[in-house]
Amino acid sequence: MKIHEYQAKEILARYAIPVTKEVLCYTVAEVKAAAEKLGYPCVVKAQVLIGGRGKAGGVKLARTLADATSAAEAILGMDIKGFTVEKVLVAQGVSFVNEIYAGLTIDRNTKSVVFMASREGGVEIEEVAKDNPEAILKFAIDPDLGMAPFVARKIAFALFDDIKLVNQAVGMFQKLYQVFLDTDASLVEINPLVITSEGQLLALDGKMTFDDNALFRQSEILALNEPSEDEIKELYAKDKGLSYIRLDGNIGCMVNGAGLAMATMDMIKLYGGEPANFLDIGGSSNPQKVIDAMNLIISDKNVKVVMINIFGGITRCDDVARGLISALEQIKVNIPIVIRLSGTNSKEGLEILKDANLPIVETMSEAAQMAISLSLTI
Amino acid sequence: MSILVNKNTKLLVQGITGRDGGFHTQKMIDYGTNVVGGVSPGKGGQEVHGVPVFNTVADAVKKTGANTSIIFVPAPFAADAALEASEAGVGLVIIISEGVPTLDMVRITPYLKKNGTKLIGANCPGLMSPGEALVGILPVSIFKKGNIGLMSRSGTLTYEMVYQLTSNGLGQSTCVGIGGDPVAGLYYEELLQMFEEDPDTHAIVLMGEIGGDAEERAAEYIRKHVTKPVVSFIAGQTAPPGKRMGHAGAIISSGTGTAAEKITAFENAGVQVAKQPSEIPGMLKKLLNL
Numbered sequence: 300m301k302i303h304e305y306q307a308k309e310i311l312a313r314y315a316i317p318v319t320k321e322v323l324c325y326t327v328a329e330v331k332a333a334a335e336k337l338g339y340p341c342v343v344k345a346q347v348l349i350g351g352r353g354k355a356g357g358v359k360l361a362r363t364l365a366d367a368t369s370a371a372e373a374i375l376g377m378d379i380k381g382f383t384v385e386k387v388l389v390a391q392g393v394s395f396v397n398e399i400y401a402g403l404t405i406d407r408n409t410k411s412v413v414f415m416a417s418r419e420g421g422v423e424i425e426e427v428a429k430d431n432p433e434a435i436l437k438f439a440i441d442p443d444l445g446m447a448p449f450v451a452r453k454i455a456f457a458l459f460d461d462i463k464l465v466n467q468a469v470g471m472f473q474k475l476y477q478v479f480l481d482t483d484a485s486l487v488e489i490n491p492l493v494i495t496s497e498g499q500l501l502a503l504d505g506k507m508t509f510d511d512n513a514l515f516r517q518s519e520i521l522a523l524n525e526p527s528e529d530e531i532k533e534l535y536a537k538d539k540g541l542s543y544i545r546l547d548g549n550i551g552c553m554v555n556g557a558g559l560a561m562a563t564m565d566m567i568k569l570y571g572g573e574p575a576n577f578l579d580i581g582g583s584s585n586p587q588k589v590i591d592a593m594n595l596i597i598s599d600k601n602v603k604v605v606m607i608n609i610f611g612g613i614t615r616c617d618d619v620a621r622g623l624i625s626a627l628e629q630i631k632v633n634i635p636i637v638i639r640l641s642g643t644n645s646k647e648g649l650e651i652l653k654d655a656n657l658p659i660v661e662t663m664s665e666a667a668q669m670a671i672s673l674s675l676t677i
Numbered sequence: 678m679s680i681l682v683n684k685n686t687k688l689l690v691q692g693i694t695g696r697d698g699g700f701h702t703q704k705m706i707d708y709g710t711n712v713v714g715g716v717s718p719g720k721g722g723q724e725v726h727g728v729p730v731f732n733t734v735a736d737a738v739k740k741t742g743a744n745t746s747i748i749f750v751p752a753p754f755a756a757d758a759a760l761e762a763s764e765a766g767v768g769l770v771i772i773i774s775e776g777v778p779t780l781d782m783v784r785i786t787p788y789l790k791k792n793g794t795k796l797i798g799a800n801c802p803g804l805m806s807p808g809e810a811l812v813g814i815l816p817v818s819i820f821k822k823g824n825i826g827l828m829s830r831s832g833t834l835t836y837e838m839v840y841q842l843t844s845n846g847l848g849q850s851t852c853v854g855i856g857g858d859p860v861a862g863l864y865y866e867e868l869l870q871m872f873e874e875d876p877d878t879h880a881i882v883l884m885g886e887i888g889g890d891a892e893e894r895a896a897e898y899i900r901k902h903v904t905k906p907v908v909s910f911i912a913g914q915t916a917p918p919g920k921r922m923g924h925a926g927a928i929i930s931s932g933t934g935t936a937a938e939k940i941t942a943f944e945n946a947g948v949q950v951a952k953q954p955s956e957i958p959g960m961l962k963k964l965l966n967l
Contacts, residue, residue: 405779407889410786410860443787483780511921512858513778515753544920557857558831558886561912561922566953568915577922581775610836612802613697613773613814642816642836663837664955 300509302523303346305388307505310482314474318502321390330371333389334361340392343370347382348525353422355379360392382527393501398491399458400424400435401472403479409439412479414472416458420491446476467500482520483513532595539591540581548573550670551596551605553589555580555614563608566663572671575602580614589622594630606670607638608663616640616648624655635673639666678877679806679851680826680868681769681795682745686810689737689767690715691758692749693725701749701814702726708811713741734765745769747803747812755799756781763794771812772798782860796862802832802854813854823848825961826872828865829884830857834912838884838954845958850878857886865895873903880906880961883948887913887922888934896942906964909943910951911936
């Protein structure tokens, strides 16, 4: 789950990590008032749950009230990669001597939290990562040690030459690690972390994402969730125990298991078709899931044919078959369905489907090819 | 021979009284796996499918000598269940539960390592050595004893692959579902080493997927240490970046973790990569001169 910059900085501030003075605004009038209050220069920043806003023109510097007004008019309502900007952050301008990158994330290889840091912070950090990967330092944090003072010092000495900055950074890095643990984050990033002209460390920007698996114990974080239109559908699916992602094609897919669902999409594409969605009906099966999944698939008007690919393990094919029969009784499905059932209780499942008069095939490549040819004839 | 599970496996089921735990206990017993006990706090003294239930893993290990434990408890409690098994001296722990918080896995990893407990999962289908033992939720009818070792990040894709292998007369030594989470137990490198050392494994199938760089690392490991033929498939070749494809680990972020990068890494290491799972049996037969 993602949150906005202003929300991330509120969390950082709660841990006494210094952040810029700023005001969240929804209207041009609010921006004007905030700019007058904070003084000039100030920065007007789009708050959207997608990266790359700076390059899209969603961040503007204002030296006067007129600047702030035109920035607000330009940014509020702007579209950034499909996201409409509904709010902006007006932040006090800061003069600084250097930009640092500091971020915490999960490292799959060491199976630990990793602290990433670079003396070359700022918007170009992804290019630094690509062109000059040695400039990004990585410190795997032993879960037993945590961010012990000496660990924080090791990182701080790698970033700063001035002992005053090292001392500030040690406290800040320990707090950052604590934020990460306390919120079940998957990313906590300050970029840039600046050294102000007065020699203070200050978070100019903040970014946090969270582990969806842990939201059950993070009610405060969950309350910040602002799903986009696509995500609302995905959340509806999640609520029903399904994992759904809408794509642009016309072949609706219902599959059990994420890997098989991806392989099914790949297979459709390989034979020249276009999948309309990724849909994993998950493990432990109950017939209601199939009904919900079918509703979700056909709610996408681009879908011309539905391909069902089930390999039963913990999912039982007879449950899927029963769900499908009742789905077809409850909802009007006017498009063809192709079914492939294998694995746990597949015999029982096929028996249940025998009278439904649906095309049933043995392998997933047959299913994909049949689905594609049906999608072309309609 | 096989790896990790075999006729000597003495299995505990943690969460044996739940719907899935109970159902799959019966399936494992039917297959011939030696299920020696179950654990369900507060239900000690009961029996499930003729298997004695204990309140704690320590009790169960003391009474049964269990050496392996499979965990079906709800995700919020799965990490604690794994620690309990490790503390009781269980050498191999498999977490089937889906949705375990990543930091829970990070927290338990050092303790299990210190205790010498091997972990598989979470969010995985378990593993199986055909003809010897089923420790998981895999559908047994598609398996056949033989000499192909298989590892996969996805459950149902494992089944798909096994089905293709068996239909083409290629049996399996052991099939391991390593799970789809970002932080998981045994991974490609450890399993590649085990298969390399297992005399009954003649070739290895690695089913990867998008996200992370584990496949790239596996490619490097194969180049340096694996002499047996390895073939691969990468799921998610058509997945759009920035979208999490069901598995918490399957996401292409800022241009890394793509299928193309993984395929290149494998091909550079001499590993053939199939366009679809059904090509793999043919590739294996050629490599093994069958």
